[in-house]
Amino acid sequence: MPFPFVLPTTSSISFNDYFSSSTHPSLPLCTTTARGVLRDVLKRHKRMPAASQASNLATVQSALNDYIPYLFALDAGLSGASCAGEEIDLVLVKELEVEWRTTLSSTLPGREPPRVKLKSLESELFFTLSTLAYVHSLQARAQLRTLYSASLPTPEQRATAISASMKSFLAANSIHTYLVNRAGQWTTQPAAVDISIAVQGALAELTMAEATLITVLKDDPYPTVVIEDRNKQNKDWMFKGVEIPKVRAHLFARLCLASSEHAAKAQAMLNRASKVNESLLQYTDDLRRTAKAKACRFLGIDAELSGKTGEGIAWLRGARKELGFTALGDDEEKKSSGFSKLKKEWQEKREDRKIEKNEGWGADAGKFEEGRVLNMLLDKWTKMNDTIGVQLVPPSETLLATMPSGREYHVPKMFITPALDEDSIIRMRAPPDPSDSAFKGDEDDSASDDERDPPTAPGAFPSATTDYGGGTSYY
Template sequence: MPYPFVLPTTSAFALTTAFTCPTHPSLLRTASTYRGVVRDTLKRHKRMPPESQSANLALVVSSLQDYLPYLLAAADGLAGRHKEVRVTPTVPKSSKDDKKESTVHLEWRPVLVDARLPGKESPRVRIPLTGSHSTAALDTEAAFALSALGHAYTLQARAALQPLYVVTSVVPVGGQQRLAAITAATKHLLAAASVFLFAATFVEASPASATPPTPEVAPPALRSLAALALAEATLLAVLKDDPYPAVVAQDRNENDREWMYKAPDLPKVRAHLFARLCLAAAEHAARATGGVSSSVGISRGFVKYLQDLRHTSRAKACRFFAIDADLGGQTGTALGWIQAAFQELGEGAPGSGGPGGSSSTEKKNLLDRFRKDRAEKREKKEDRRIERGTNWGADAGRYEETRVLAMLDAKWTKQNDTMNTQLIPQAAPLLSQMPSGREIHTVRPMDAPQLDASVLEAMRVPPDPLDALADEVNDVGLSSSDDEDRISNQRSHTPGSSGIGAYPGTPSSYY
């Protein structure tokens, strides 16, 4: 956790080719300039190695934040929601080479839609800008930009939490560093939830909600993303004071030597409160699952992540109820809650098997050995993902919670067998007794990105005719994957370009 989103990419496009703004002539050209920056930033971010993408997320966020005020001003002006700005669509000219009228469209590549072929990217979604689609086109563009901003905030939360999960090397993450990382990640997740809620409200009030080009920018999916961010932020409130995941990670770190001189610190936790917070996170995850499970085209991996997050949150709640029972001296009840947690995760508790007997004992030992080998393979694979920073946490913290439950189960089973033998209750009655969740975070409504009055007033000035070159560079004819190579090839064959070994500013001396 959080979910490893992939940022979307978009095609080159100049808003001045499809719209005109008589009240603020410079608005569309300035918006096109900022859109070009967003497109270039997203494309460069996608091509970066995974270990370098975390440092580039701040640039992605700032470029989207700079673009959104101009885009929303143009969208509101086109839909008549702005008092001062008026934007009208222009009729595209017919092509000389084609008898049919040329279709102007935007393109975005969705990130939560299954690809048509395994191992391939999902196809781009075309947003037509002609005819009756022109009014909803800019609203859909705003929905994609807002969702990209929310995904970037989520990835920033992942980057802040990544050092807490590294176990292949000694990472100096103490109490203060751990608190700072979790606080920063919580801030980013709450910001993502606010952005997704604003995007859902914005799309619901626009004509784009009737026929969205992809279910990813439909209001149910956007609200599911907001619920997911809130669920993960709620779990971080528990992780901040939960010592057991850190102890398990320290025990698995072969390079850690702190155990030689210092025993693991396991302070008493507010177990019952944490259990109710985990149940609240499970409720948010269930609401997120319900919003996308019926949507056709949403990635099955994303839906499975939401389901795993719900089960993991409920398993965490069972673990804290078990800790609360152990603090009260009820070791048998604590082991019953541990079995309920394993049941929520869909895995059997270590040592669980059928009736007694020598053959049953041998089967039980073989099953335990098989589970241990499988768990070790999964742990090593997940550790390598965390070290590289690629696609780690895609199981919604399920493996991590399984490790913590296995540690507590072994500890309390030994204690219950040797010291105070107590009856272990069944898991089903315990699960039926769980209370409702308790909220800890409140998502603040996002303020709509708006242009400053002085900036909007400056847009009334007609644009400089020399800036028309920018529109040609950002024209629809250039594809997002080949335009840089095409421009670089043109520059390399230009007589005025500098050759190999040439000093800057002296190209004319070499020709």
């Protein structure tokens, strides 16, 4: 369940005010036009209903892919590198100033994140590439949603969705890794926490954790069984229990542990960063717990397949404790009241509605869904052990101390910097027509997007506006 990123928006600028080129005089004008299109696309995407944004991601990605090569052309001109086999003579007239709205920084409840002023082409490049990485993660999220809908996908649709989401995760990981390596040359940290080394490093670890967990989801039959069980249209009263080979169960456990380790690294990096969005911090912790709980579940399956039902139950109880839930079978659970069962059913229905409406589902990194799988297996194995096996259930803490090491599955991909094609470079040799003006965008800054004159916070003195930051008021 990828994190539900919010795409940032930006103000309009004209690159003609900051750069000039004697070899390719049309480059600043073309860059301004491409950025104006991207700015409009981002602002329109933001105003769309949450349920409609997934279908618009391809449009945002196309605008980003059109704009990013121009940024690298400017970067090549400033650094003296060649672009499409040509040298670009670029002169910096004055330092570039841009504004981007931060989406990963912490803000006061009810207020929109502020728009931060940034200087240098490097900041513009980092924010644009980060936005592209968010789009890849959101596309993976849209693909995975089809796996949890009430109408179960066919095996072919399931394989296609998982393959597409894995590809998107690895693409996002390559971008974040590239930005971390590039930021190693910085002497000072940027003003926006979104493009800081700590946050980009954490997002690189987070996307790798999610990509690793996807490899397990591809062959994990238990979530599908849970979805079928709560499907009202399912008329099967009896079905054959799912089977999973013993060797693969142990392999899946090690893959889940590797995912948990990546999430733990991301959590440590985010804790070192300042003013990070609390929802991202919580999501990272939930992903770490979910991945480790899955590892416990697969180790329990491995034990149950070997005839050690008591040990398998202990693994499942340990998995629930990792998720922060009460272990089924404890005295507290046996004494649970009817009200707690109603509360559980209400939470399950609420999560199902989130998936159906595509609003806020999976923000817990799949922790609640994994809890459903654990409950199903615990009920089944406990009944078997109470009536047939009657094995002792060892303490789960002892088993958790013997967990194996994680195993990596993916090899990180290298991000290939996009470059302008030769025809575009040749066309920019000609000077721009004096009658042509760069397209800066048709979308005007709305009141909620303009931070230059922030309103007074409710209950605060007028002089205290800078302490509360910009954004919309509560009323």
